Amino acid sequence: MYLKMGTSNMVVASTPDAARAFLKTLDLNFSNRPPNAGATHLAYNAQDMVFADYGPRWKLLRKLSNLHMLGGKALEDWAHVRVTELGHMLRAICEASRKGEPVVVPEMLTYAMANMIGQIILSRRVFVTKGSESNEFKDMVVELMTSAGLFNVGDFIPSVAWMDLQGIERGMKRLHRRFDVLLTKMLEEHIATAHERKGKPDFLDVLMANQENLDGEKLSFTNIKALLLVCLTLPSHFNYKLRT
């Protein structure tokens, strides 16, 4: 299917054969993301960079994440985290069952997954019932999800969808300031306690250790921080996208 959307041409592959033609035969030619995707965000002091090029840095980071989080060996290494977090979830469900309350499936899954990711990356659970800092984090994530959920998402044409996004900027800024304080604290804490994880590094430790001279590509402190930041918050917004 060939479409003309605004000023851009678009093809849609809707059958297995078409998908094979594009993603296998022509894979290399289509290995980049549309470059204009982030252009409208210049107003937010962001550059046109969401969908960066298929290049050495992309490869390095993909390799690192495979090696330490997503690949087969890495997945085995954190199998115990899945077991533990699922245990927490099961007990929470039992509790609901005992009280005769319904279980809201996406909510429960969101918590479990956020905790898993938090453990792998930061060696800490994000959502716990006790402990004010974690709960503050949780409240902020929920608030972020809520405000982001206010978007009139409308369409799956990104260039159109983005035009609706301006409204929540103010609330976002307020949230950023709060996130800033909390995350800076979290990050500094993590650095200070690195020695406690000797022999059992989490993903953040691994990234820190890989800062330089890996295939000539470098990861700066900033890379690592931002990576961590978004990894921590993103998985937990699952399911809230269009509902809040």
Added chain:
Amino acid sequence: MHAWFFVLIIYIVCEEMESESIIHQNVPRRKYIIRSLLTSAFVLFWKNLFTAGTDTSSSIIEWSLAEMLKNPRILKQAQDEMDQVIGRNRRLEESDIPKLPYLQAICKETFRKHPSTPLNLPRIADQACEVNGYYIPKGTRLSVNIWAIGRDPNVWDNPLDFTPERFFSEKYAKINPRGNDFELIPFGAGRRICAGTRMGIVLVQYILGTLVHSFDWKLPKDAELNMDEVFGLALQKAVPLSAMVSPRLEPNAYLA
């Protein structure tokens, strides 16, 4: 699942790094950087990805449970298989999964019918090219309609039915969702295949399996099951699934 984000963030971060050469351990600068990231990459990221959609294993699990609530026979059959292989004295473990073909089929069937990113993430043509005799100009965007492929009547018999058994038939038995069989590509395919494909499959099989094995699932009294989709770049259930559960394992099995 969220590995998409993962990879995308990395892009952002790289660019950020290029624009400022950062001195490690310089604290005020670090704070500045964090702040600037929060206001740039972070906002951009949230906005983009909230709209651009999420690719999520929890959405798969939710859809799968909803399909089983709609069709309790499937739930029962999955539980029977588990009782035989695992019993009721302990929780499901990841090592049990290869022995649970019906659970695997349920996961595949959910990936087929309810892919979490129905239109994949867009790509772009670096050069002009030709596909099946059609000329594609340079700079053309490409979307792959994963959702339509999973429901293509030329490929799938009764595509709107949720029938895990189809993956036991000769015709579909070899199909896997890992990006090699183009009939089922919930994670995309090729170089830009979801970096978290493997993790997504593990999480879905393990968590869904555990939930099905550990509990009986019923709709709350007088509740109707709403199977509406919210169709955006991510395919979510319009109404979050809420269900009543009752434990079906030995009480001790839940403690560990």
